[in-house]
Amino acid sequence: MSTYHYLKSLIRDKNVASVTPSSGFTVKKATRKIDFSRDNIIIEYGPGTGVFADYMLERMTPDSRLIMIELNSGFAQKLRDIGDxxxxxxxxxxxxxxxxxxxxxxxxxxxxxxxxxxxxxxDDVKHGILAASCRLLADEGYFLAYQTSSHLKKALQQHFSQVHTTYEFRNIPPMCIYEACKQDSES
Ligand SMILES: C[S@@+](CC[C@H](N)C(=O)[O-])C[C@H]1O[C@@H](n2cnc3c(N)ncnc32)[C@H](O)[C@@H]1O
Known part of the structure; x- marks a missing residue:
């Protein structure tokens, strides 16, 4: 999907929330905690045009699974074309x-x-999603979120034991990337 089509989706649907898909740099950095050598179940919220899916599917084992949840019907329809x-x-x-x-x-x-x-x-929707994600996540799993600002850290800390924040400036706009997990590093 071109940037033009992406922008058209944004104009029609404010939840799209960005002017262009995430850059390759963001995709790489936000997924750096994923061990692609294992069979994994990965759930993705808001895959948009599928830039993360393209990158991950190239690296995922044949028995891994990717469950994508997308609110925008145009994007969801496009993602079905992946046919994997x-x-x-x-x-x-x-x-x-x-x-x-x-x-x-x-x-x-x-x-x-x-x-x-x-x-x-x-707030209740945000915490509802974070609580459900935490319940569903394996003990050694990671909740990985990328946002255009650093507002999410406090909310994540209410659900996860550890939250690490990093940034990717080679993105329009620059991206804040959170890596949250349930276990303390000592445990
Ligand atoms: C900032 S865009 C990110 C798109 C894509 N992941 C990327 O990095 O280029 C946000 C995406 O989340 C979707 N979205 C917004 N709210 C959602 C929700 N509550 N559940 C699922 N998807 C949602 C939008 O439709 C849009 O595709």
Missing amino acids: PRVSVHEASAESVEEIAEKQGVNRADYILSGIPFSFLQ
């Missing part, structure tokens, strides 16, 4: 993640990757 047996696409809000996982026969996610604009969400 490891992928399932759900046109829904990330709020339904547990219901979707259950329908997919999944009770643990190794990684949850999120590009949804948390700053647009009501």
